[in-house]
Amino acid sequence: MQYKAIINGATAEVSFERTPAGIQAEISGRTYSLEVSAVKPGIFLLGWGSRSIEVSVMPEGDISMVTIAGHRIPVEIVDSRKSLQRTVRSSVRGGAAEIRSPMPGKIVRILMEEGATVAVGQGIAVMEAMKMQNEIKSAMAGKIGKVAVTEGETVQAGALIAVVEEIPESD
Amino acid sequence: MFKKILIANRGEIAVRVIRACAEMRISTVAVYSEADRGALHVRMADEAVFIGPAPARESYLVIDTIIRAAKHTAADAIHPGYGFLAENAAFAQACADAAITFIGPSPKAIALMGSKVESRRAVSRFGVPMVPGTVDPVERDEEAKSIAASVGYPVMLKASAGGGGKGLRLVRSEAELSEALRSTRAEAMAAFGDSAVYIEKFVVEPRHIEIQVFADNHGNAVYLGERECTIQRRHQKVIEECPSPVMDADLRARMGRSALDVVRAADYTNAGTVEFLVDRDRQFFFLEMNTRLQVEHPVTEMVTGFDLVKEQIRVAAGEKLGFSQKDVAMNGCAIECRVYAEDPENNFFPSPGTIRLLQTPAGPGIRDDSGVYEGWTVPIDYDPLISKLVAWGPTRNAAMDRMQRALREYRVEGIKTNLNFFMEVLTDSEFRVGKFDTGFIEKWLSNRTPPGPPSREEVDLAILSAIFADFERTNSPAQPETIEKPPVSLWKTTGRRAGLRR
Numbered sequence: 239m240q241y242k243a244i245i246n247g248a249t250a251e252v253s254f255e256r257t258p259a260g261i262q263a264e265i266s267g268r269t270y271s272l273e274v275s276a277v278k279p280g281i282f283l284l285g286w287g288s289r290s291i292e293v294s295v296m297p298e299g300d301i302s303m304v305t306i307a308g309h310r311i312p313v314e315i316v317d318s319r320k321s322l323q324r325t326v327r328s329s330v331r332g333g334a335a336e337i338r339s340p341m342p343g344k345i346v347r348i349l350m351e352e353g354a355t356v357a358v359g360q361g362i363a364v365m366e367a368m369k370m371q372n373e374i375k376s377a378m379a380g381k382i383g384k385v386a387v388t389e390g391e392t393v394q395a396g397a398l399i400a401v402v403e404e405i406p407e408s409d
Numbered sequence: 410m411f412k413k414i415l416i417a418n419r420g421e422i423a424v425r426v427i428r429a430c431a432e433m434r435i436s437t438v439a440v441y442s443e444a445d446r447g448a449l450h451v452r453m454a455d456e457a458v459f460i461g462p463a464p465a466r467e468s469y470l471v472i473d474t475i476i477r478a479a480k481h482t483a484a485d486a487i488h489p490g491y492g493f494l495a496e497n498a499a500f501a502q503a504c505a506d507a508a509i510t511f512i513g514p515s516p517k518a519i520a521l522m523g524s525k526v527e528s529r530r531a532v533s534r535f536g537v538p539m540v541p542g543t544v545d546p547v548e549r550d551e552e553a554k555s556i557a558a559s560v561g562y563p564v565m566l567k568a569s570a571g572g573g574g575k576g577l578r579l580v581r582s583e584a585e586l587s588e589a590l591r592s593t594r595a596e597a598m599a600a601f602g603d604s605a606v607y608i609e610k611f612v613v614e615p616r617h618i619e620i621q622v623f624a625d626n627h628g629n630a631v632y633l634g635e636r637e638c639t640i641q642r643r644h645q646k647v648i649e650e651c652p653s654p655v656m657d658a659d660l661r662a663r664m665g666r667s668a669l670d671v672v673r674a675a676d677y678t679n680a681g682t683v684e685f686l687v688d689r690d691r692q693f694f695f696l697e698m699n700t701r702l703q704v705e706h707p708v709t710e711m712v713t714g715f716d717l718v719k720e721q722i723r724v725a726a727g728e729k730l731g732f733s734q735k736d737v738a739m740n741g742c743a744i745e746c747r748v749y750a751e752d753p754e755n756n757f758f759p760s761p762g763t764i765r766l767l768q769t770p771a772g773p774g775i776r777d778d779s780g781v782y783e784g785w786t787v788p789i790d791y792d793p794l795i796s797k798l799v800a801w802g803p804t805r806n807a808a809m810d811r812m813q814r815a816l817r818e819y820r821v822e823g824i825k826t827n828l829n830f831f832m833e834v835l836t837d838s839e840f841r842v843g844k845f846d847t848g849f850i851e852k853w854l855s856n857r858t859p860p861g862p863p864s865r866e867e868v869d870l871a872i873l874s875a876i877f878a879d880f881e882r883t884n885s886p887a888q889p890e891t892i893e894k895p896p897v898s899l900w901k902t903t904g905r906r907a908g909l910r911r
Contacts, residue, residue, distance in 0.1 A: 243872040250869075254876050256884075261877055265869050272870075274877055280766045280822060282874055291870060294766060295878040296822045302878060304871035308817070308829065309863040313875040340758050342789050368750070368759035368793040395762070 244314040260285070333404035335378045339397045343367030345387045354382050355405065362400050363387065380404050410726050411435055411486045411510065415458075415479040416450065417500075418490030419469060421780030421796060422704070423450035426488045429718035438482045440475060442468035444788035449780050456482055463790045469493045472503050479509050486510040486725060488718075492792065495701040496523055512725040514700050518675045522698040526569070528675075532695055535670040540686065540694040542609035550587050553608060557586060560610040566590060568597035569605035576600055579611055614689040614846040617641065617696075618653050619682045620668035621709045623720060625730045630672045632665035633713050634739050636682075636705055640834070642757070642850045647827075648834065649705035650744045651712045654805060654843025655691060664693055671698055680706075680721050689846075704747070704797070707778060711743035711801040742805040744812050748796040750787045752825035761789045765823030770815035774801040774808070777815075787824055795826070805843065809835055833860065 241252040255262040260274035273285030277292070284291045294305045301314045347364040350356060361373030362382070383403040387393060414430050415438040416423045423439060427450060430437045439454035444463035451457045458478040461468035468474070470493055479487055487504055489495040495513065498520040504511035513519070522528045529544045541560040546569050547553045557564045557580070566589055568576025576597045580589045590606065598604040616639040624630035637653035638646045652661075668683040675698065682703050684696040706717045715732070724730065751757045767783040779796035781787060787795060800815055802808035816832050834840055837853060863871070 241876055243875070245868060245872070250872060252872060252876065254873065254880075256877075256880055261873050263873050263876075265872065268865075268869060270869065270873060272873065276881070278766075280878075281768075281820075282877065284870060284874065286870070293870065293874045294820060294822055295874050296765060297878075302875040303822070304874050305820070305822070306863065306867050306871050306874070308832065308860075309867060309871075311863060311868060311871040313872055315872075315875055315879055317876075317879075340752070340755060341760055342762075343759070367789045368761060368791060370759055370793075372756065372758050 239317065242316040244316070245311060334383060335376070335380070335402045336398055337362055337374060337376060337400045337402060339365065339374065339393050339395055339399055341365075341367055342394050343392070345389055345391045345393060345399075346371060348385055348387070348389055349373070350382045350385065350400070352382050352385055356380060356382060356402060362402075365393075374399050376400075376402050378402055378404070411722065413438060413482065413484045414486045414488055414512070414722070415440065415475070415482065415484035415509075416454070416488050416490065417469070417475050417494055418488075418492070419445055419448060419450055419780070419791065421778050421794065422490040422492075422702070424453055424780050425778055426490060426718055427453045429716060429722065432716075433719060433722065435722070438478065438484050440469070440478055442790070444790050447785065449782055449785065452782075458482060463788060465493065465791065472497075472500050475500075476503050476507050476509070479504075480507060484509065486512055486722070488512040488721070489701065491701050491704055496699070498523065510725050512679065512721050514675075514677050514679050514681065518677045519700045521675050522677075522681075522700050525697070528697060529695070531674045532671050535674045537667045537670050537674070537695045538693060540609045540612060543607045546605035546607055547590075550590060553586060553590055554583060556608050557583065560608070563611040563613075565609045565611045566593040566606050567609060568593065568601060568603070569607055570601035570603040571597060576606075612686050612688045612694065615639075616653070616655065616687045616845075617646075617684065617847055618656070618664070618687050618693070619684045619699075619703070620664055621703075621706070621717070622668050622672050622677070622681050622683060623717075623724070623730060624672050624678045624681075625724045626678055626727060627729050629730045629733070630669050630677075631730065631732065631734045631737060632668050633709050633715065633717075633737055635661060635664065636703070636708055638684075638705065639845055639847050640840075640849055641847055642854075646705065647747050647749075647850065648744065648831070649708055650742065650805070650808075651708040652739055652742065655687065660691060660693075667693070667695070671695065679724050680717055704794070705745050707776060707797060707799045708743040708745050711776065711799060712739050712741060713737060714740065741801055741803045742808040743799055743801045744805075744808045745797050745799045746812065746816070746831045747794055747827075748798055748819075748821075748831075749827050750793040750795050750824045751827055753827050753830040754825075757827070759789070759793045760825035761787045761793070762824045763787075764795075764821060766820060767822075768818070768820040769796075770798070770818035772815075772818075774811045775799070775815045776801070795821075795824075798831075806841075809841065829860075833857070 243250045253264045261272040263270045275283040277283050281294050296303045301312045304311045304313050343365045346366045350362045356376040358379050359375050361375050363374045364371050380402040383401040385400045386398040413436040416426045427437045437454040439451045439457040440460045441451045442463050460474045494500040498516040501511040501516040563581045566578045578589050578593045593606050594604040619636050621633040635653050637650045640648040671683045682699040685693045687693045750760045752760050763786045769777045776799040781795045800808050800812035802811050813835050
């Protein structure tokens with residue numbers, strides 16, 4: 239079966255067969271014959287020649303977070319059966335960035351008003367979780383189009399904090 | 410001996426105390442907030458009492474509720490752990506008033522050592538070395554000038570009401586002094602509502618080394634060596650070790666004697682820790698005393714062989730210390746990494762959430778003091794410490810090698826942790842030789858070269874693993890909701906299992 243794998247924006251074409259022992263596959267001319275054991279949910283033991291490699295695979299929304307040899311690799315799989323019309327995952331689109339909360343917590347302070355200009359890495363709001371306060375920073379330079387939270391509000395991971403819009407060049 | 414102990418805490422330290430009690434055949438009572446109903450310490454205790462909503466100030470910090478829980482369960486002693494009410498003199502007093510033994514020092518000793526000014530005044534009478542400077546607030550600029558001149562520049566201006574790194578200013582010469590006094594006073598007023606400022610000599614390339622002390626109610630006191638706690642981030646210890654790489658027998662004995670002077674000054678009983686700053690010329694200065702069990706106590710246990718929690722319980726029950734100074738021997742080296750639910754790749758943001766996968770290391774010389782389990786949701790309401798990983802070895806190198814091996818075995822998924830951060834720090838050449846001061850982590854983070862990307866093969870195997878997992882999920886047999894459907898061929902599932910097991 240043919241798959242597309244997207245890793246940090248780069249796409250790889252994969253031909254993948256499930257064999258009784260594990261996997262027979264080819265990626266850009268490189269062939270792999272692997273034995274696979276399911277150790278426990280989320281952990282697989284790959285037998286590759288004489289090498290034995292343990293990996294964990296955790297689905298996180300549209301991607302799978304794969305941990306191998308200490309590296310965390312986000313893999314997005316698009317198979318031939320799935321619709322190719324995927325949600326656009328990038329947070330920056332159409333000249334605007336959605337700034338989202340990286341964790342659940344409480345908004346203790348808003349640092350930016352709507353309409354204010356921000357630089358990359360400048361704090362937009364201060365959030366408290368686990369006894370610590372952290373700034374939520376802007377991912378792009380621009381103008382605050384919208385602040386979606388209020389001080390004192392408790393938010394979930396992934397909640398929209400603010401929208402930063404591109405400032406049109408004025409020349 | 411006590412029959413039942415209530416643990417007024419949560420997380421790994423509650424689990425640690427429960428384990429000591431279990432070994433002593435003492436029954437245990439856990440307390441828990443709304444967020445901790447299924448927590449590990451609740452699962453491990455013999456009894457558990459609900460004490461209120463998730464925020465600590467409505468549960469773990471409410472003295473009356475905890476005393477009531479102890480009375481309700483007929484506990485005869487309370488272990489406070491660290492944090493929360495552990496250094497609260499009013500809580501120790503409330504225990505005494507309710508005729509419940511507080512496992513720790515007297516309310517008076519807690520109050521004395523809890524005051525920056527009072528504690529310094531008390532220990533100075535016993536000749537404990539302190540960072541040269543004033544204890545009392547400096548009023549006039551002229552007075553500040555003469556004090557700074559007598560201790561020598563550079564000096565630190567410190568807000569009397571300060572803490573946590575706020576209200577501090579380094580002054581390198583007399584020319585900077587007046588302006589620095591003005592701004593520090595203003596900052597202290599704004600931050601703490603108190604403009605009082607005092608002056609201390611600035612300690613160059615300081616290390617943070619603490620001495621573990623123990624005293625019983627019969628006048629016996631010993632010190633149990635030191636802990637090196639210099640590796641800190643934002644004034645929070647992250648790696649501790651015992652012994653300190655800069656220690657020798659002479660310095661240890663001198664610091665140990667000073668620590669015992671502090672014990673005498675405070676009329677101190679039970680376990681305590683005397684914190685010192687040590688400068689590059691190995692001069693040491695008293696910082697403060699922590700009147701409780703320390704987070705990093707396991708490194709001392711691994712090297713000295715004593716069980717500090719059991720010893721705390723015995724001493725609180727009125728027994729004599731089970732050992733004297735000459736019985737204290739240090740064997741090998743132990744290192745502790747504080748495993749936090751936080752994301753080092755994103756400015757160490759806390760990362761609470763559900764632990765979807767947990768594989769903890771084991772084997773020779775490894776100890777994992779954990780407060781969590783697979784499936785547990787780390788709440789947003791408390792400290793992000795999930796576990797303390799400790800490695801012991803006959804030498805510092807052996808302990809570091811073991812720690813690296815254990816870090817490689819450790820797997821946590823679902824939440825982010827600082828395990829990879831430790832992996833990198835432990836390969837740092839300056840860390841390996843023990844050459845660091847309290848600015849180490851800050852410097853290290855700014856010079857850090859991120860680890861290389863994964864190899865092409867590793868990426869390929871990651872892709873294939875992701876496809877395989879996806880494939881197994883969509884083609885897996887017999888989901889609970891498909892129970893009505895015709896059974897799957899046994900031959901097929903047997904064949905599939907055989908394939909998986911190979």
